[in-house]
Amino acid sequence: MKQREYGKSARHQLKAPIYNTLVKYIQENRLRLHMPGHAGGRGMPKVFQDMASYDFTELPELDNFHLPRSIIKRAAKLLAETAGAQKSFFLINGATSGIQAFFLSLRNMQGKVLLPRNAHQAFFSGLVLSGAEPVYIPAQTDEDTGVAWGVNRQDIAEALEKHADLEAVFLVSPNYYGTCLNVRSIARMTENHDAVPLIIDEAHGGHFVFHPQYPEPALQQGADAVVQGLHKTWPVFNQGACLHTGRLYKRDKQLGQAVGLVSSSSPSYPLLASMDYARAFLSENGEGLLEQALKSSQCYKEKINRLPGFKLVQEEWEKHEEITGTDPLKILIKMENLSLDGFQVGRILREEFKIEVELQSVNVILAMMSMFHESQEWQKLYEALEKISLRYLGARKRIRVPAPPMPKQVVNPRSAWLHTKTLVDLRNSRGCVAGELIAAYPPGIPCMVPGELINEEIIEYLLWLRANCLQVHKAGGESGGKIWVLDGAI
C-alpha cells in the first residue's frame, strides 16, 4: 500500500519514551512521597487505580512539561516526525489551549486576525485573552440543514486584499462534520500576501496522516501551523491534543512559551503517556485500522444512502468547489421524507437501540465512527436506521433552519469582556452591545460574541434556537430569556 512519506513508520517510531519510562518506574515500586495525594491510587475506586498508578508528578526522571529535556522532549520529536512537522508541542488542556496559545504568541497580540465566522468558541477565548481584532469571513451554510460547511476562497482573497496588516489567518479544516477546505490553494494566497501565517484548526483531523486515502493533512498542503485535538480521533484520553508547526513557521519559541501560559503546572502523565503510546501504536497499526474503517465507511455509507427517509449530506457538499474531501468516518445524515426530526431519531437510537450519536439536531444526526469500530457496529447502526426508515417513512413538515446571522462587531471582544454589564430581556435588547458569548450546542459555534451589536435578526435567531430545542450555551450562565449587555451602550 502506498504510504505518505510523513506518516511512515520507521522502527524508532514504535518507541514510546513517556509511556515506557512510566511502566519501568511503576515496576520499581518506589514509595511515593510526592503529589498527587492519592499516592498511586489509594482512596480511589478499583477501576481508577490502574490508571492512577501512572499518575505521577514531574519527578527527576520524568522530565518537565514546561521545560522538556528528556522523555517529553523525545516524545514530542517523534510526534513531529510522524506529522512531518518542524516542531510539535503536546497539549494537556485540549485543542482549545492550542488555539489560545496561537493568539498569545502573535507578534502583535492586539492586531487583526482573519477568522471564519463558524470557528469554534475556543477562538473567541483566544480573542478575549489576547485582545486581537477579528476580521470575519462569512460561513457558507447549507440551506436545508442550517449547517455551516466552510468558507469561500473569494471571501478570503477579498479580506486579504482589504486588510494588509493581518497577524494571522485562522481557518478550520476539517470542520466538525469532517469537511475539508482546499488548504493548498489558500496557503498560496497567504504566501503571496506578505506570508501572513496560515494556522489551521485541524482538531478533527489528527488521524489523516496515517492513511493516504484520507484527506491530506493541512501541514502537507502548506499550512504554517496546525492544532489537533488528538482525543477526538486517536485512542487518547480526553483533552489530549497537540500543535505542529511547519518548516517556515517563525514563532516556535513564542508558541512554546504561550503553551506554558495556558497549561496546568501539574500535567497529567496518563494523558501524556496515552498520546505517546497512541503515536507509536498508530505508526504501526494506524494504516491498517484506517483501511478497514474506510472499507466499512464506503460500504455502509452507500447502504444508508439507499434507505428511504435518510440522505447523506457530505456527498452533496462535495459538489462545492471549495470542498476537497471529507473524513469518511463522519457520517452526517439528513432526514428526508421521514416523519421524525433529528432529535426524535437520536432519541429512538438511544432509547431503543442503545446507540448514542455525536449530534442530533433539527434535520440531521451525526454518527462519529472511529478506526476502532468493527463492521458489526456499522451494521448495528445501519439496522437501527433501517427499522426507523420502515416505521417512520412519511412526510413531515419541513423545518428550515435559519443560517446564523453575522452581527456587526462594534466593540473589541476583549474590551467587551472587561466592560461592566447589565442583564436585560432578550426581546428588549435591540441596539444593545452583547456582553457575553452565546453558542448552540453541539458543536459550540458561537452565534453571538461579546462586543457585537444586537439587532432584530439575531434576537429572532436566538428565540428560534430556544423554540427548536437546540441547547443554547451562554458564557454568562442560564438567565431565563435574558442577555448580558454592555452598560452605557444601550
Ligand SMILES: Cc1ncc(COP(=O)(O)O)c(C=O)c1O
Ligand atoms: C473544530 C473544533 N476546534 C476546536 C475544538 C476544541 O477542542 P477541545 O475540546 O480539544 O478543546 C473543537 C471541539 O469540539 C472543535 O470541534
